[in-house]
Amino acid sequence: MLNFLPAPLLGLIASLLLALNALFWVPILLAFAIIKLILPFKAVRLRIDPVLVSIAETWISGNSGWMALTQRTKWDVEGIAGLDPHNWYLVNCNHQTWADIFVLQHLFNRRIPLLKFFIKQQLKWVPVMGLAWWALDFPFMRRHGEDYLKLHPEMRGKDQAATRRACEKFALIPTSVMNFLEGTRFTPAKHQRQQSPYRHLLKPKAGGIALALNAMGDRFQAILDVTIVYPDGAPNFWEFLCGKLKRVIVRVQILPVPEHLMHSDYAGDAEVRAAFQRWVQQLWQDKDAQIARLLTGAKT
Numbered sequence: 001m002l003n004f005l006p007a008p009l010l011g012l013i014a015s016l017l018l019a020l021n022a023l024f025w026v027p028i029l030l031a032f033a034i035i036k037l038i039l040p041f042k043a044v045r046l047r048i049d050p051v052l053v054s055i056a057e058t059w060i061s062g063n064s065g066w067m068a069l070t071q072r073t074k075w076d077v078e079g080i081a082g083l084d085p086h087n088w089y090l091v092n093c094n095h096q097t098w099a100d101i102f103v104l105q106h107l108f109n110r111r112i113p114l115l116k117f118f119i120k121q122q123l124k125w126v127p128v129m130g131l132a133w134w135a136l137d138f139p140f141m142r143r144h145g146e147d148y149l150k151l152h153p154e155m156r157g158k159d160q161a162a163t164r165r166a167c168e169k170f171a172l173i174p175t176s177v178m179n180f181l182e183g184t185r186f187t188p189a190k191h192q193r194q195q196s197p198y199r200h201l202l203k204p205k206a207g208g209i210a211l212a213l214n215a216m217g218d219r220f221q222a223i224l225d226v227t228i229v230y231p232d233g234a235p236n237f238w239e240f241l242c243g244k245l246k247r248v249i250v251r252v253q254i255l256p257v258p259e260h261l262m263h264s265d266y267a268g269d270a271e272v273r274a275a276f277q278r279w280v281q282q283l284w285q286d287k288d289a290q291i292a293r294l295l296t297g298a299k300t
Helices: 007-038 042-070 099-108 121-125 129-135 146-151 154-170 188-194 207-216 237-241 270-299
Strands: 074-078 088-093 115-117 176-180 220-229 247-255
Touching (some): 007 129, 007 237, 042 099, 088 099, 088 207, 099 115, 099 176, 099 220, 099 247, 121 129, 154 207, 207 270, 247 270
Parallel strands (some): 088 176, 088 220, 115 176
């Protein structure tokens, strides 16, 4: 445990360990991904994809190792017992900081299949990590907003097609499809700009989860609704590296997949969009109330 060190030094050590772990595993990932690229056959994918997942899970274990070395975190976690690493899940979570991803990967690694995120198109150029996301078939999405889609409705179909192509790859081996319904990290400024009706959350966006359910609903065993609370405030990425992740509260609820929404036409049917919005808004009302209770309990 190195948490006794000055925060800037601890941040430098954690950054170095994070970088070395990535630089070790990414070339190995790429070696297997190139085989899959050269031989794009289902039989090859069925053999290579589990190897890639195993490499990624070992990489995540390495991140958990340096987190344990540099952080003195009190974990308060409920709801992760009894999950199945050999099935498909749709995972939803509130989003406050880049540390959320490390928290989720640490808790779910090898408890459920590897988390696959929908990644913004521009992030494919991030050094090293962009190659890793490509090798692991993380889908790169343009994520056009509703205002843009109203002016360019033809792009809605392209978004759907890209999601379907990604989900076809997810269907080959057990996968956890990760979705942040807010679409971006929570900040007070964004909260005020949106005039969000929720106290602790931004407005949810139903489009991504609707597309995933439409394309893969039959595969998902359940929806894992995850709530992350930082009682001492959400750390930014540098604060996280500097060992400022003192307390984390995580609650996981296993929810049934809404069959009545599973294969509906979210893009083309206004009634379906309204039904999705009602379902998502109820999820968010419940989550907002849960966050308030957890924060109140953490102060007592």
